[in-house]
Amino acid sequence: xxxxxxxxxxxxxxxxxxxxxxxxxxxxxxxxxxxxxxxxxxxxxxxxxxxxxxxxxxxxxxxxxxxxxxxxxxxxxxxxxxxxxxxxxxxxxxxxxxxxxxxxxxxxxxxxxxxxxxxxxxxxxxxxxxxxxxxxxxxxxxxxxxxxxxxxxxxxxxxxxxxxxxxxxxxxxxxxxxxxxxxxxxxxxxxxxxxxxxxxxxxxxxxxxxxxxxxxxxxxxxxxxxxxxxxx
Amino acid sequence: xxxxxxxxxxxxxxxxxxxxxxxxxxxxxxxxxxxxxxxxxxxxxxxxxxxxxxxxxxxxxxxxxxxxxxxxxxxxxxxxxxxxxxxxxxxxxxxxxxxxxxxxxxxxxxxxxxxxxxxxxxxxxxxxxxxxxxxxxxxxxxxxxxxxxxxxxxxxxxxxxxxxxxxxxxxxxxxxxxxxxxxxxxxxxxxxxxxxxxxxxxxxxxxxxxxxxxxxxxxxxxxxxxxxxxxxxxxxxxxxxxxxxxxxxxxxxxxxxxxxxxxxxxxxxxxxxxxxxxxxxxxxxxxxxxxxxxxxxxxxxxxxxxxxxxxxxxxxxxxxxxxxxxxxxxxxxxxxxxxxxxxxxxxxxxxxxxxxxxxxxxxxxxxxxxxxxxxxxxxxxxxxxxxxxxxxxxxxxxxxxxxxxxxxx
Numbered sequence: 001x002x003x004x005x006x007x008x009x010x011x012x013x014x015x016x017x018x019x020x021x022x023x024x025x026x027x028x029x030x031x032x033x034x035x036x037x038x039x040x041x042x043x044x045x046x047x048x049x050x051x052x053x054x055x056x057x058x059x060x061x062x063x064x065x066x067x068x069x070x071x072x073x074x075x076x077x078x079x080x081x082x083x084x085x086x087x088x089x090x091x092x093x094x095x096x097x098x099x100x101x102x103x104x105x106x107x108x109x110x111x112x113x114x115x116x117x118x119x120x121x122x123x124x125x126x127x128x129x130x131x132x133x134x135x136x137x138x139x140x141x142x143x144x145x146x147x148x149x150x151x152x153x154x155x156x157x158x159x160x161x162x163x164x165x166x167x168x169x170x171x172x173x174x175x176x177x178x179x180x181x182x183x184x185x186x187x188x189x190x191x192x193x194x195x196x197x198x199x200x201x202x203x204x205x206x207x208x209x210x211x212x213x214x215x216x217x218x219x220x221x222x223x224x225x226x227x228x229x230x231x232x
Numbered sequence: 233x234x235x236x237x238x239x240x241x242x243x244x245x246x247x248x249x250x251x252x253x254x255x256x257x258x259x260x261x262x263x264x265x266x267x268x269x270x271x272x273x274x275x276x277x278x279x280x281x282x283x284x285x286x287x288x289x290x291x292x293x294x295x296x297x298x299x300x301x302x303x304x305x306x307x308x309x310x311x312x313x314x315x316x317x318x319x320x321x322x323x324x325x326x327x328x329x330x331x332x333x334x335x336x337x338x339x340x341x342x343x344x345x346x347x348x349x350x351x352x353x354x355x356x357x358x359x360x361x362x363x364x365x366x367x368x369x370x371x372x373x374x375x376x377x378x379x380x381x382x383x384x385x386x387x388x389x390x391x392x393x394x395x396x397x398x399x400x401x402x403x404x405x406x407x408x409x410x411x412x413x414x415x416x417x418x419x420x421x422x423x424x425x426x427x428x429x430x431x432x433x434x435x436x437x438x439x440x441x442x443x444x445x446x447x448x449x450x451x452x453x454x455x456x457x458x459x460x461x462x463x464x465x466x467x468x469x470x471x472x473x474x475x476x477x478x479x480x481x482x483x484x485x486x487x488x489x490x491x492x493x494x495x496x497x498x499x500x501x502x503x504x505x506x507x508x509x510x511x512x513x514x515x516x517x518x519x520x521x522x523x524x525x526x527x528x529x530x531x532x533x534x535x536x537x538x539x540x541x542x543x544x545x546x547x548x549x550x551x552x553x554x555x556x557x558x559x560x561x562x563x564x565x566x567x568x569x570x571x572x573x574x575x576x577x578x579x580x581x582x583x584x585x586x587x588x589x590x591x592x593x594x595x596x597x598x599x600x601x602x603x604x605x606x607x608x609x610x611x612x613x614x615x616x617x618x619x620x621x622x623x624x625x626x627x628x629x630x631x632x633x634x635x636x637x638x639x640x641x
Binding site for chain 1: 235238245249547548550551552553554555556557558559560561634635638
């Protein structure tokens with residue numbers, strides 16, 4: 001059976017004028033549906049590059065990446081956008097919400113590009129907000145929400161189109177420890193109850209221990225890949 | 233349809249973020265459209281005024297003037313020897329088939345007196361046909377007839393300006409006025425005509441029978457002579473033919489040799505007036521074109537601000553692309569924004585243009601004319617400017633790399 005995510009000999013080289021910068025030097029791994037994976041490594045280790053390729057935001061220089069059997073290699077820019085819309089949910093360290101826009105409208109954003117009807121959009125967005133525990137805050141703007149609440153809106157946005165995977169880049173980087181734990185609690189619940197596959201980049205071991213599997217990057221290669229039995 | 237509405241709302245919201253900036257950007261379009269509307273209105277007004285004046289002169293007109301073109305003016309100077317006769321006029325009518333009416337004319341400036349009022353005006357000795365040639369109805373009374381001409385009766389028709397200055401509100405019919413001290417009975421009043429193409433008050437005139445003018449007022453030095461013959465051709469196509477044949481006929485009658493110059497001048501009034509109309513048309517176009525330049529400048533303003541806006545919103549664009557926006561989606565989003573800017577500016581510009589034109593015409597008395605087509609055209613022009621100048625920034629936005637955009641600070 002084809003694995004959910006399959007990566008084979010993934011190589012990414014950046015061309016900066018005359019200089020070549022190898023970000024990934026051959027990564028091979030597979031991830032099953034429903035896994036909760038923490039991706040760790042120092043800056044420059046290639047973990048962000050890896051996430052960008054998995055999120056179809058970037059193309060590998062060579063090698064293969066398949067998500068549910070879909071190969072992004074020969075797809076156009078617009079086709080990749082469609083895949084991102086349908087299959088990927090992004091959660092960023094800086095939340096990346098639209099300012100002066102309500103929480104509901106922020107969550108609706110991916111649905112605008114799915115061309116869902118106006119009423120359906122509202123419904124789906126509302127449900128997503130309920131899922132992250134923000135029922136009643138639909139019409140607040142980001143400036144009226146705490147950091148933790150903003151990140152929850154971002155998570156709702158990532159979920160609203162029922163994606164295959166959630167890609168989180170340092171999701172607790174801008175949050176205090178208490179709020180971080182709350183957010184990780186949400187991730188765990190989404191993973192366990194709703195069987196959502198989560199890939200999370202982090203450099204904090206505490207946060208990483210919420211995940212079930214840890215992959216360590218160094219100098220563009222995977223140097224460690226183990227399951228953790230401990231769950232706090 | 234719902235997506236169009238939603239897009240408009242999104243665009244408006246984005247523009248409202250910085251109201252001052254949006255307003256200032258619109259200013260270029262507002263001024264541009266306003267100027268175009270005003271200039272076209274002024275140009276159209278001038279064109280219509282000239283067309284009206286042409287119509288009020290009468291149609292298919294030729295004027296034969298005494299004296300050659302180098303010595304005669306449009307009215308003939310006082311010292312010019314008249315070389316045309318009333319018989320010339322008769323000959324023109326009978327022998328040239330293209331001619332419909334003729335009206336020989338002997339006129340001069342004279343003092344006219346009624347009671348203790350006096351007024352200096354042009355007194356035109358002519359034939360009754362002049363009223364038809366000039367398409368000039370009476371507002372009261374009757375015209376003089378061929379019998380009046382034959383009998384040189386002392387009757388006259390007064391123009392509106394003369395009536396107002398001599399009689400105030402009183403009815404002039406039946407009253408006796410003195411022209412150059414000669415008593416004349418007023419038998420009719422002319423309907424008002426307004427200004428001629430060259431700015432003369434056409435209502436400041438008195439018509440008397442030609443023979444009366446020749447015998448009692450002006451023609452004593454040169455009996456039987458007239459200075460001007462007004463000719464009406466049967467149709468516009470026949471004007472040229474009439475002009476040539478009149479020249480031929482008069483050269484024969486005046487026994488002018490092949491190598492001699494004419495002792496008369498034939499002028500094609502319709503030609504002169506339609507060239508005035510042409511000039512007005514060209515002027516109108518020119519004004520519109522110049523005003524359009526300011527619209528172009530407004531468009532450059534839009535492009536400038538949209539470029540700034542795109543840079544400021546790099547992060548936002550990155551987020552949209554990440555969650556699934558295609559190039560086309562981003563392009564449309566920003567294009568609609570600049571379109572909304574230019575169309576709102578266009579609407580306001582139309583308002584300002586119309587208001588400004590009304591104020592202008594109130595103070596300068598220039599004729600102005602508004603047309604729906606011009607207003608719609610200006611509106612469309614504003615829209616195109618928005619799309620054209622907004623395209624480059626929108627395209628730039630649509631081609632952003634999402635990874636870099638998300639990193640942008």
